[in-house]
Amino acid sequence: MSQTPHKHLRDGQATRRVIFYSHDTFGLGHLRRSRALAAALTEGDDNASAIILTGSPVAGRFTFPKGVDHIRLPGVTKLADGSYVSQTLGLDIDEITALRAGLIKTAIEKYEPDLLIVDKEPTGFRGELLPSLEWLRDHGSTRTVLGLRDVLDEPEVLAAEWARKGAIEATEAFYDEIWVYGDRAVYDPTQGLPLSDATRERIHWTGYLRRDTDDVVDPPEEPYVLITPGGGGDGAAMVSLVLDAYEKDPDLSPNATLIYGPFLSGEVREAFDERVEKLNGRVTALGFDSRIEALYVGAEGVVCMGGYNTFCEILSFDKRAVIVPRTVPRLEQWIRASRAEDLGLIRMLDETRDGMTADAMIAAIRNLPQQNKPSAAGSEGLLGGLEVVIRRGRALMDGSA
Numbered sequence: 210m211s212q213t214p215h216k217h218l219r220d221g222q223a224t225r226r227v228i229f230y231s232h233d234t235f236g237l238g239h240l241r242r243s244r245a246l247a248a249a250l251t252e253g254d255d256n257a258s259a260i261i262l263t264g265s266p267v268a269g270r271f272t273f274p275k276g277v278d279h280i281r282l283p284g285v286t287k288l289a290d291g292s293y294v295s296q297t298l299g300l301d302i303d304e305i306t307a308l309r310a311g312l313i314k315t316a317i318e319k320y321e322p323d324l325l326i327v328d329k330e331p332t333g334f335r336g337e338l339l340p341s342l343e344w345l346r347d348h349g350s351t352r353t354v355l356g357l358r359d360v361l362d363e364p365e366v367l368a369a370e371w372a373r374k375g376a377i378e379a380t381e382a383f384y385d386e387i388w389v390y391g392d393r394a395v396y397d398p399t400q401g402l403p404l405s406d407a408t409r410e411r412i413h414w415t416g417y418l419r420r421d422t423d424d425v426v427d428p429p430e431e432p433y434v435l436i437t438p439g440g441g442g443d444g445a446a447m448v449s450l451v452l453d454a455y456e457k458d459p460d461l462s463p464n465a466t467l468i469y470g471p472f473l474s475g476e477v478r479e480a481f482d483e484r485v486e487k488l489n490g491r492v493t494a495l496g497f498d499s500r501i502e503a504l505y506v507g508a509e510g511v512v513c514m515g516g517y518n519t520f521c522e523i524l525s526f527d528k529r530a531v532i533v534p535r536t537v538p539r540l541e542q543w544i545r546a547s548r549a550e551d552l553g554l555i556r557m558l559d560e561t562r563d564g565m566t567a568d569a570m571i572a573a574i575r576n577l578p579q580q581n582k583p584s585a586a587g588s589e590g591l592l593g594g595l596e597v598v599i600r601r602g603r604a605l606m607d608g609s610a
Contacts, residue, residue: 222256224256224257224258225250225257225258225603226257226258226259226320226324227259227322227602227606228261228324229259229261230326230327230328231243232264232328232329232330233263237265237439237471238439238516239263239328240263240268242356243261243326243328244271244273245418245595247259247277248274250599250602251274251277255276258277258278259278260277260320260322261273261278262280262282262316263282264282264283264284264309265281266296267472270497282313283298283309285334306337309334310333310337310340313337313341318344321349321351322351324351324353324354324602324605324606325341325352326356327384329356329358331371331374331383332374332375332376342379342382342383352385353385354386354602354605355384356387357387357390358389358390358391359389359390359396359417359517359520360396360517360541362539364400366540377403385411386411386601386610387411387413388413388597389415390415390416390418390517390594391415392414392417396545396548399412413601415594415598416593417591418594418595419595420518420521420522420526421525422500422503422505424503426503428466428503429464429507431463433464433466433493433509434466434510434512434574434577435466435468435504435505435508435511435513436467436492436511436512436513437467437470437501437511437514437519438469438470438513439513439514439516440470440472440516441471441472441473441497442473444469444470446565448467448481449481450565450566450567451570452481452484452492453567453570454570454571455488455491455492457568461574461575463509464490464491464492465493465512466492466493466508467485468494468497468498470497471496474496482494505523509529510530510574510577510578511528511529512570512573513532515532515535515542515545516542517545520555521592523583524554524583524588527588528582529577529582530583531556531557532555532558533557533558534546534559543559546559547559553585553586554583554588556573558573
């Protein structure tokens with residue numbers, strides 16, 4: 210952990226430089242969270258800038274705010290057996306990890322950030338962040354933050370994973386603060402982790418990260434339910450269930466606007482498109498819209514999976530929602546949805562309790578207008594995350610933390 214921050218000057222004014230590390234081997238969640246945080250920390254500050262280091266294959270399809278740029282790390286793909294391979298370069302996993310680690314370290318050395326914010330993985334993908342963390346400890350004055358979403362996994366599973374990766378030791382040794390982008394009253398993602406008391410004292414609960422939108426899209430003229438599986442890579446079962454519901458009940462309303470996400474593609478999507486076409490306009494399907502926030506605004510309700518970003522959007526836009534959480538490869542989404550349902554924020558479609566049937570989905574969609582909005586359960590009080598991040602981040606960079 211570092212000491213007094215160094216100062217970069219521009220026109221005699223101290224600048225603030227932030228690097229976000231987002232390993233992103235799959236999905237959109239880490240990149241979208243880092244993008245929201247980078248926008249908050251640079252907004253309205255001409256002397257602030259940020260770089261997002263990301264492995265996301267769709268990073269180039271997003272626009273980034275003024276003062277924010279990204280460096281795309283060579284991608285890796287997770288195979289069915291849980292192992293990883295290089296996405297395109299033909300390198301073995303050790304070679305691709307070494308290449309990524311070198312790119313990360315070079316970016317940090319040359320950019321000289323005042324603040325490094327690491328998303329979720331204390332040591333990075335396969336430990337690729339450790340050389341940079343060790344270099345910063347020995348050479349830099351960069352302050353370091355580990356950012357955790359509200360739920361990571363079941364405590365026992367998470368503890369075993371962190372032990373295997375050396376994540377406890379890295380968290381204790383390298384990070385000035387830990388930010389949890391959630392509310393302790395909802396869930397504590399660090400329960401079950403053998404963190405020292407000194408490290409636990411460095412945890413700051415920010416609250417959830419509010420989303421808003423200046424984007425303008427042309428929403429459907431008729432009332433609609435927004436259907437979103439997030440990135441879409443693991444959303445085929447939920448999408449199929451929604452289509453089952455509209456196929457089985459010809460009177461089901463409102464109509465649905467379905468956003469597949471960039472990772473739901475190929476033959477699976479083609480088969481869905483054929484089913485959508487036969488529904489004669491009752492379901493409209495789009496591939497991917499990086500401005501999906503704008504579609505939340507006009508929606509009557511939302512049917513979705515239970516990822517972190519989606520949950521923040523439900524709270525931020527105060528939308529009645531049915532969450533269909535995945536349960537593999539980790540229980541994160543189910544834990545989040547279960548706690549949110551207990552608190553009256555959303556309704557969950559639970560495989561064991563409700564069954565994953567067309568009838569269960571029909572009932573859930575029909576019941577949406579009768580659900581309370583999240584605000585009725587106090588969601589507004591959960592959404593202070595960006596304000597806390599700005600305050601903590603600037604305090605760290607200015608040396609006043």
